[in-house]
Amino acid sequence: MKKKISIIGAPMDLGQLRRGVDMGPSAIRYAGIVDRLERIGYEVHDWGDIQIGRPKLVTDPKTGLRNLEAVVNANKRLAEKVDEIMENGHFPLVLGGDHSIAIGTLAGVSKYYDRLGVIWYDAHGDLNTVETSPSGNIHGMPLAASLGLGAKELVEIGGYSPKIKSENIVIIGARSLDPGEKQLIKEKGIKVYTMHEIDKLGMPRVMEETISYLKERTDGVHLSLDLDALDPLFAPGVGTPVVGGLGYRESNLAMEMLAESGLITSAEFVEVNPILDERNKTGILAVDLMGSLLGEQLL
Numbered sequence: 001m002k003k004k005i006s007i008i009g010a011p012m013d014l015g016q017l018r019r020g021v022d023m024g025p026s027a028i029r030y031a032g033i034v035d036r037l038e039r040i041g042y043e044v045h046d047w048g049d050i051q052i053g054r055p056k057l058v059t060d061p062k063t064g065l066r067n068l069e070a071v072v073n074a075n076k077r078l079a080e081k082v083d084e085i086m087e088n089g090h091f092p093l094v095l096g097g098d099h100s101i102a103i104g105t106l107a108g109v110s111k112y113y114d115r116l117g118v119i120w121y122d123a124h125g126d127l128n129t130v131e132t133s134p135s136g137n138i139h140g141m142p143l144a145a146s147l148g149l150g151a152k153e154l155v156e157i158g159g160y161s162p163k164i165k166s167e168n169i170v171i172i173g174a175r176s177l178d179p180g181e182k183q184l185i186k187e188k189g190i191k192v193y194t195m196h197e198i199d200k201l202g203m204p205r206v207m208e209e210t211i212s213y214l215k216e217r218t219d220g221v222h223l224s225l226d227l228d229a230l231d232p233l234f235a236p237g238v239g240t241p242v243v244g245g246l247g248y249r250e251s252n253l254a255m256e257m258l259a260e261s262g263l264i265t266s267a268e269f270v271e272v273n274p275i276l277d278e279r280n281k282t283g284i285l286a287v288d289l290m291g292s293l294l295g296e297q298l299l
């Protein structure tokens, strides 16, 4: 029987300030994701996009949180769809959208595991809460919310919390962390490979360690890949670029090693913003990474 992948798009840009990430799912589809996965040998089902509508942009005067209600509604819808995909026994592949959609993906996925692991491949920690966020942007909060920290409306998406435990998380590529995030990382002992450590150890060692760490403590691993983990040279189409990032081969190698490990049970690729991109470079990169993650072979 062919392995089955279900793609779902979350065209939502309300978790941050740069409009255009809502076009991410289209850009990734136009870069040929369905063909690419079929060529590897998968049966691919494209479920289309969840409905977002055009909610008015609002900032809560008390908390500074932006577009909370719209982000919550989108994530509830996404959680339901991802849950349905899991129910069908397919591999869920979620296309963002800004990173706040990880809250919905994890809400849909996590209840199928006792100890879900998460690889957060990102320049950022996305560990802010209402109190620590410098921006009020919810795309800086999804990992905290999935740990059960922050605004109740975000934490409770999917009707249960937490979705993950701090000891089952590995952050890879970090180079921009806010003070509150650093404190939380220390407090919870979250495993982080910063750019400094990746430069020193090399990506092969980082992935070997990550894979063996997660293998012995989890029963499924979700990959949440923010394209801004890569250097803006390779991924110019993102809303919050940070220089000094991961390379093209380095990142494909990381994905290839994950493919070899057989560890990954769901994935999402987020923050592709075609308005800021150069001829869909970042969308094409996302598809290259997905190919590597899902076992594409050169020979």
Ligand SMILES: NC(=[NH2+])NCCC[C@H](N)C(=O)O
Pocket (backbone or CB within 6 Å): 098, 099, 100, 124, 126, 128, 133, 134, 135, 136, 137, 139, 140, 141, 176, 178, 226, 228, 240, 271
């Ligand atoms: N998913 C992302 N690109 N997050 C960027 C977050 C930036 C910053 N730490 C904030 O909270 O606003």
Ligand SMILES: [Mn+2]
Pocket (backbone or CB within 6 Å): 122, 123, 124, 226, 228, 229, 240
């Ligand atoms: Mn990021």
Ligand SMILES: [Mn+2]
Pocket (backbone or CB within 6 Å): 099, 122, 124, 126, 139, 226
């Ligand atoms: Mn992120």
